[in-house]
Amino acid sequence: MKMLDAAIEYLEQEFSIVPSNPKTKAPLVPWTEFQSRLATKDEIYGWFRQYPRAMISLVTGKTSGITIVDADSLEAIERINKYLPDSLEIPCVQTPRDGKHFYFSYTKGIPTKAGILPHIDTRNDGGCIVVPPSINGNGKAYSWLDGIKLSRDILHPIPPALASLLCGLKAAPINNSNINNNYQSIYKGCDYLVTNSEKLFEHGRRDNDLFHLALSLRKQNWSPEHILQVLINVAHAWGEGEKIDWLKTKVESACKYEERKEISLVEQIKEWILVTPGHFLVTECHKDLNLVTPSHKHNANVIFSRFVKEGLIERVGEKRGCYRKIDTSEEMIDFLNTPTTDLYSDLKFPLGLENYYRAMPKNEIIVAGCPDSGKTALLLNFVALNMDRYEIYYFSSEMGALELKDRLSNFNIPLDKWRCKFVERSSNFTDVIRPDAVNVIDYMELCTDTFRIGEYLRAIHDKLKTGIAIIALQKPFGRDLGRGAEFSLEKPRLYVSMEKNQMKIIKCKNWRDSQKNPNSLTIDYKLVKGCQFISTSGWKRSD
Numbered sequence: 001m002k003m004l005d006a007a008i009e010y011l012e013q014e015f016s017i018v019p020s021n022p023k024t025k026a027p028l029v030p031w032t033e034f035q036s037r038l039a040t041k042d043e044i045y046g047w048f049r050q051y052p053r054a055m056i057s058l059v060t061g062k063t064s065g066i067t068i069v070d071a072d073s074l075e076a077i078e079r080i081n082k083y084l085p086d087s088l089e090i091p092c093v094q095t096p097r098d099g100k101h102f103y104f105s106y107t108k109g110i111p112t113k114a115g116i117l118p119h120i121d122t123r124n125d126g127g128c129i130v131v132p133p134s135i136n137g138n139g140k141a142y143s144w145l146d147g148i149k150l151s152r153d154i155l156h157p158i159p160p161a162l163a164s165l166l167c168g169l170k171a172a173p174i175n176n177s178n179i180n181n182n183y184q185s186i187y188k189g190c191d192y193l194v195t196n197s198e199k200l201f202e203h204g205r206r207d208n209d210l211f212h213l214a215l216s217l218r219k220q221n222w223s224p225e226h227i228l229q230v231l232i233n234v235a236h237a238w239g240e241g242e243k244i245d246w247l248k249t250k251v252e253s254a255c256k257y258e259e260r261k262e263i264s265l266v267e268q269i270k271e272w273i274l275v276t277p278g279h280f281l282v283t284e285c286h287k288d289l290n291l292v293t294p295s296h297k298h299n300a301n302v303i304f305s306r307f308v309k310e311g312l313i314e315r316v317g318e319k320r321g322c323y324r325k326i327d328t329s330e331e332m333i334d335f336l337n338t339p340t341t342d343l344y345s346d347l348k349f350p351l352g353l354e355n356y357y358r359a360m361p362k363n364e365i366i367v368a369g370c371p372d373s374g375k376t377a378l379l380l381n382f383v384a385l386n387m388d389r390y391e392i393y394y395f396s397s398e399m400g401a402l403e404l405k406d407r408l409s410n411f412n413i414p415l416d417k418w419r420c421k422f423v424e425r426s427s428n429f430t431d432v433i434r435p436d437a438v439n440v441i442d443y444m445e446l447c448t449d450t451f452r453i454g455e456y457l458r459a460i461h462d463k464l465k466t467g468i469a470i471i472a473l474q475k476p477f478g479r480d481l482g483r484g485a486e487f488s489l490e491k492p493r494l495y496v497s498m499e500k501n502q503m504k505i506i507k508c509k510n511w512r513d514s515q516k517n518p519n520s521l522t523i524d525y526k527l528v529k530g531c532q533f534i535s536t537s538g539w540k541r542s543d
Contacts, residue, residue: 002133003048003054003055003056003134004044004048006132007048007056008041010056010058010131010150011039011044013152014064014065014152015058015059015064015065015066015150016034016037016038016039016064017039017058017059017131018031018034018047018059018128019047019048019051019055019056019057020054020128020130021055022054022055022134022136022137025055027057027128029047031059031128035061035063035125036063055130055142056130056131056134057129057130057131058128058130058131059127059128060123060124060125060127061106061123061125061127062106065105065106065152066103066104066105066106066155067106067107067110067158068103068104068122068124068127068129069101069102069104069120069121069122069162070100070101070120070121070129071099071100071119071120072095072099072119072120072121073118074290074292075118075119076117076118076119076120077100077290079117080102080120080162083161083162083165084162085159085212089146089148090104090148090156091103091149091150091154091155092144092146093132093142093143093144093145094142094145094288094289095130095142096138096140096141096142098287098288100145101129103150104155104156104158105152105157107124107157107158107163109163109167110124110158110163111124112124112126112127116166117166122166132144139428139431145268145289146264146268210234210247211253213231214227214250214253214254215254217254218254224251224252224255227251228244228247228248228251231250232247265299265300265303266303269285269300269303269304269307270307270312272288273307273312273313273323276325279316279317279322279323280322281319281321282301282304283321285300285304286300301321304321308323311326311328312325313325313326314326342358342360343360343361344358344359344360344361344468347386347390348382348385348386349382350378350382350385350533351503351525351535352535353494353496353505355512356511356512356513356516356518356521356539357493357505357511357518358511358512359468359493359510360468360493360510361465361466361467361468362461362465362466363468363492363493364461364464364468364469364470364471364492364493365469365470365471365492365493365494365495366471366472366473366488366492366495367472367496367498368472368473368474368475368481368495368496369472369473369475369482369497369498370475370477370498370499370500371474373498373499374498374527374530374533375443375498376398376399376407376443377527377531378498378533379394379440379442379470379472380408380411380531382440382470383418383440384413386438387418387419387420388419391421391434391437391438392419392420392421392437392438392439393423393434393437393440394421394422394440394442395423395424395425395429395432396422396423396424396442397424397425397426397427397441397443397444398443399442400424404422407530410529425441427445429441429444429456429460430459430460433460433463433464433467434467435463435464435465435466435467436465437467438467438468438470439464439469439470440469440470441469443471443473443474444471444472444473445474446473446484450485451484451487452484453483454484454488454490457490457491457492458490458491461491475497477499479497480504481506482497489506489507492507493507493508493509494507494508494509494510495508501525501526501527501536502522502524502525503523503525504520504521504522504542505518505519505522506519507519521541521542522537522539522541523537523538524537525537
């Protein structure tokens with residue numbers, strides 16, 4: 001389990017964690033005691049067995065050694081960034097709503113307070129915060145930025161000026177009026193903070209200020225030689241001698257730091273491309289990775305152009321900045337070494353469909369039915385016929401626990417004998433499909449863009465390995481095909497259509513008997529107590 005493994009990893013780094021609700025972010029367990037002690041591995045195993053879809057929340061404050069600043073708007077993020085020296089690599093989380101969590105070592109005196117500043121919260125003693133790789137109730141993830149993952153040894157104290165701001169004391173960014181007018185333009189990138197009483201290049205801070213000056217010039221694409229000349233002039237201004245080796249070190253450090261950031265951006269964009277389906281815009285990447293400055297956007301556009309040359313992506317359509325990922329992955333079909341035994345040889349279907357259709361691994365089966373034709377009854381009968389021999393997951397988009405209990409009670413099977421895992425789910429089925437099990441989807445809702453059914457079915461097919469998927473669709477009265485019409489026909493190996501009291505085989509690719517074509521066969525039936533199918537005609541040719 002990805003989330004369980006991550007929770008254990010946080011524990012091993014001596015961070016206090018608890019499971020939290022993916023919809024509300026509230027802890028799912030009483031957590032006061034974990035503000036002063038770490039959970040045990042057994043406790044964590046128990047939590048994530050009980051709540052397999054839980055997010056991970058880190059308990060902030062002294063126990064975990066962490067203080068967090070949470071900015072949830074672009075303006076708030078920019079305000080915090082102005083108080084962070086470029087020389088500090090701050091662990092930072094991108095939230096699903098485009099906010100940022102800034103991680104610092106524990107700072108006593110910072111309160112846990114929502115709205116401590118406009119769109120800025122703080123988490124310290126008595127607080128908790130959701131951490132990666134958590135996925136919220138909308139399927140969106142929390143992720144680390146710049147490839148910097150959390151560990152105690154990379155945490156830095158909150159800069160004094162930022163701490164003062166959060167505690168309500170007077171602090172301000174650098175005042176460029178203190179800088180020699182001859183250098184005003186080249187200092188514009190040097191925006192880290194000092195308190196009002198501090199001045200640039202005073203004794204005790206010259207070393208750090210020179211590094212930031214070199215870094216700001218490098219961001220403006222100055223050459224190392226020109227940066228060095230500026231640093232020499234500044235050093236001469238306060239009476240420094242002719243020795244320049246230590247200034248060269250500053251320039252080299254600034255160049256290496258900026259180079260590392262560029263590499264990190266390349267990796268971030270590549271990862272974003274790899275997980276983004278279909279066509280995408282470079283502006284979407286800017287937004288998702290929070291690239292807000294003209295420099296960052298320009299660098300991202302250059303990286304996209306580089307990826308085009310490397311064959312990772314290609315431009316599509318007439319819209320500027322629109323791309324798609326080039327998928328060159330290949331999975332060879334090893335037909336010589338595949339087992340000759342039929343994995344689903346004894347799979348049963350209501351109304352004897354198995355006498356005409358032979359199920360095989362990676363098969364998709366579509367059951368398209370008009371309202372009240374018996375789709376759910378058919379699927380529950382399928383489960384009842386096979387649950388003692390196969391692992392089955394049933395994803396229901398409509399039934400709650402009480403309704404499901406009522407439906408199952410109509411079968412001549414004790415409720416505690418149903419060997420099936422019933423899951424409430426109405427969308428994003430690809431995320432939960434079990435690749436090597438029998439998956440039943442009741443049903444796939446398509447209210448808009450019904451033409452995309454083919455895309456959804458392909459995604460499920462690609463997720464399957466040795467498993468199969470049986471998918472119910474709604475269909476209009478009097479028509480053979482479900483919503484999405486012909487777009488739903490491509491992937492399924494069996495496609496059946498249900499009107500009230502009649503079923504028809506629309507498509508069957510895997511014939512049980514090679515001499516008997518099952519396509520277009522129909523059967524009349526009646527449904528008793530909403531669960532028992534009784535044939536009233538037998539299978540017959542409809543054309």
